[in-house]
Amino acid sequence: MIKLYGHEMSGNSYKVRLFLELLGIDYEWIKVDLMKGEHKSPEYLALNAFGQVPLLIDDATKLADAQAILVYLARQYGDEQWLPLDALPLAQVIRWLSTTAGEVRQGPENARLYHLFSATSINIERAHQKAEYILTQLDQHLRIHTWLEFERATIADVAVFPYVALARDGKIDLDAYPSVLTWIDRVKQLPGYTSMAGL
Numbered sequence: 001m002i003k004l005y006g007h008e009m010s011g012n013s014y015k016v017r018l019f020l021e022l023l024g025i026d027y028e029w030i031k032v033d034l035m036k037g038e039h040k041s042p043e044y045l046a047l048n049a050f051g052q053v054p055l056l057i058d059d060a061t062k063l064a065d066a067q068a069i070l071v072y073l074a075r076q077y078g079d080e081q082w083l084p085l086d087a088l089p090l091a092q093v094i095r096w097l098s099t100t101a102g103e104v105r106q107g108p109e110n111a112r113l114y115h116l117f118s119a120t121s122i123n124i125e126r127a128h129q130k131a132e133y134i135l136t137q138l139d140q141h142l143r144i145h146t147w148l149e150f151e152r153a154t155i156a157d158v159a160v161f162p163y164v165a166l167a168r169d170g171k172i173d174l175d176a177y178p179s180v181l182t183w184i185d186r187v188k189q190l191p192g193y194t195s196m197a198g199l
Contacts (some may be wrong), residue, residue, distance in 0.1 A: 004054060006053040007029075012054055015161065021080075042138070058076070067101060107128075108167040110122045142179035142182070157187060
């Protein structure tokens, strides 16, 4: 059985849990208590030298990084609905994974870390500026698209969803982005959807 190491308040852990649920895959959830520093314990570092969550173990396969795990699960257990094979549509989905690791992280994710977890090393003004930028881009895109690509849910939507949907934790007002709010509700209607704290 697949083992997923993560923390219940981690948006990156959640996106992997969400995708496993959407795929209908049984898995074992193993909590890594970040508050107690379990992610820096010798036992966990032996599994994941970066000391981060999530971590997925599937038989002999051991994989860290939420975006990489989504790609693995889509290809190993999903179908082309979630991650196309052809070059151009594949690139279009991967572009959103990069956006997740870039603009979404620098904006809504960092603002959430600052306000919810007191990560004072974060420049909160910059995080709010980045959040306004990416949420404006998303809202404009979703005015004319049902999903981020191809008018169906893909791992692009799974990747972007958590920290955007949790933006209010970072004191970001989502009411200014009605198309984003409609998309968030649409994701919540997917068969197999599971929520996390705050959603």
